[in-house]
Amino acid sequence: MSGMSEERSAELREAEDAVVGTLLHPEAKDPAPDLISALSGTxxxxxxxxxxxxxxxxxxxxxxxxxxxxxxGVLRERGDLMRLAGPAGAAWLHQLHDAVPTVAHAPAYAEMIREEAQWRALSVAAARTMTAVQRREGTAVAAAEAAVDAARAVRDQQIQRLDDGAIDLLDFLAQTPPEPDWVIPGVLARWDRLMITAGEGGGKSLMLRQVMMRAAAGLHPWKMARITLVRVLHIDAENSDSQAFPWLEMMFNAAKAEGAPVERGRFFMRLIPEGLAVTQARDRAWLARLVEQTRPDLISIGALYKLSANAKNDEEAARAVMSVLEMMRAVSGGAAMIVEAHASHAQMGKRDLRPIGFSLWMRWPEFGLAPADPAKNPGAQALRLMDWMPWRGPRSERDWPTQFCQGLRWPWQAIQHQGNAPVGTVTLTDDQAAAAGLVLPEQEQEPFWDDQQIH
Structure with missing residues (x-):
């Protein structure tokens, strides 16, 4: 066998004889399930x-x-005995049976076979890559990307094979519901994906930066609460350094003032105001490499319309962009992801918070920021009161507020309502209160829901 010494080849043949022979032993009932799960015929x-x-x-x-x-008897009935056993016939099966020193060693033989199978699969992937190199098929980046995907497939095939089978509904319901693997407790768990939409100038970029900065500082996005430090990767494909710097500096200082400075190695970022072309192999490879280097728990990227050089707002273009975003989550090992998207213009006076063009994005969990109705919310304009609303129906599985208003230390602060007026968890300046025509009870200067500590 290519790549193996004669001694290693002989050992592998003996291991295959022994592990197949193990299943010919009735006393193999204990190791048999694990062996069958671990190996396939290929x-x-x-x-x-x-x-x-x-x-x-x-x-x-x-x-x-x-x-x-x-x-x-089964092989003879199928007409496969001579084809598989050759001239030895039934004696071959007895030879395999006798080749087993003890069924207890079968797992070790299976591991040897599985390891060699992975080496063969990796060899095939490498050969395909070399063929592409020699023939100059496609682009070098595309060939490299295909090689990485093939190598990952070899790595993950055993994990996939060991996945549990089907489970009975009654057994499933009898289990204790698993706690989500939280990145931000109650807000985002690993593998979660979220889209934030708003009209032009609606504050979605500031909301996104606030979530990322506070998470990196170990602060809840809108509560006065500590959380486990989060490693974040912020990819801004719309704003320049000069546009982003003042806000990022303000938020960095705000976190520091709360005794939670963002440490080096917690907040990684890249500003690309010219946008990306993630449907091209070069930019896909760059994104994958960036995620591999930073190893984030939380990724933000946007705006959505700046992620593709294809100006068409069709399903095909959306599917290509979505595929790249899923690739990034997979490379990160399950980071939560927030995507920023522009919403359509109001139609007939009604707010439409869906992202422009792509109906495929309707499958994502999503929220939109939209100005609150001043008729129902006195002083809404003065407070810059914004409704935080799901645009595909209500969602209760995450602890999201229903409204935000302009904050003091941070761009946005979550509020709760009693009737039509904000209650004491909102901090207003004297000018804001006067402009809104509101009289609020005495309150401490705490612009968040509560002071709960979250771990």
Missing amino acids: DFSQVRHGELWELLSSLWAAGRAVDPITVT
Whole structure:
């Protein structure tokens, strides 16, 4: 076998004989389930071993008797005995049975077979890459990206194979519901994805930066509460350094003033005001590399319309961009992701918070920022009161506020309402209160929901 010494090849053949032979032993009932889960027929270097393994696995799964005699009968009935066993016939199965020193060693043999199968798969992936290199097929970046994907497939194939099978509904409901793997407690868990929409100048960029900065500082986005420090990656494909700097500096100083300075290695960022072309191999590879280098728990990226050089607002373009975003989450190992998107203009006086163009994005969990109705919210304009609303219906699985207003230390502060007026958790300046025509009870200068400590 290519890449192996003769000694190693001999060891592998013996391991394959022994692990297949193990399933011919009735006393293999204990290790059999794990062996069948760990290996498939394609893992065997010898094709006939692989075919026999699939047959033995199916017999064990069906609860049938498995030994050299019964299996010989099955192969003879199928007309496969001579094809697989050759001139040795039934004697081959007895030889495999006798090649097992003890069934207790079978897991070690299976590990050896599985490892060699991965080496073969990696060799095939490398050969395909070399073929592309020699023929100059496509672009070098695209070939490299394909090589990385192929290598990851080799790495992950055993993880996928060991996935649990189906579970009965009653067993599922009897389990204790698992606690989400929180990145921000109650707000975002690992693998969550969120889209924030608003009209031009609606404050979505500031909301996104606030969430990222406070998470990196170990602060809840809108509560006076501590959380576990979060490593974040902020990719701004719309704003220049001069546009982003004042706000990022203000938020950095605000976190520091709360005794939670952002430490080095917690907040990574890249500003690309000219936008990206993530449908091109070069930019996809760059994004993957950036995620691999920074290893974030939370990723923000946007604006959505600046992520593709394709000006068409169709399903095909959206699908290509979405594929890249999913790739980034996969490379990160499950980071939560927030995407910023522009909303359509108001239609017939009604707010439309859906992102421009792409109906495919309707599948994402999403929220929009829209000015609150001043008729229902006295002083809304003075407070810059904004409704925080899901634009696909109500969502209760996350602890989101329903409204925000302009903050003091931070751009946005979450508020609660009693009737039509904000209650004491909102901090107003004297000018804001006077302009709004509101008389509020005495309150402390705390612009967040509460002082709960979250761990």
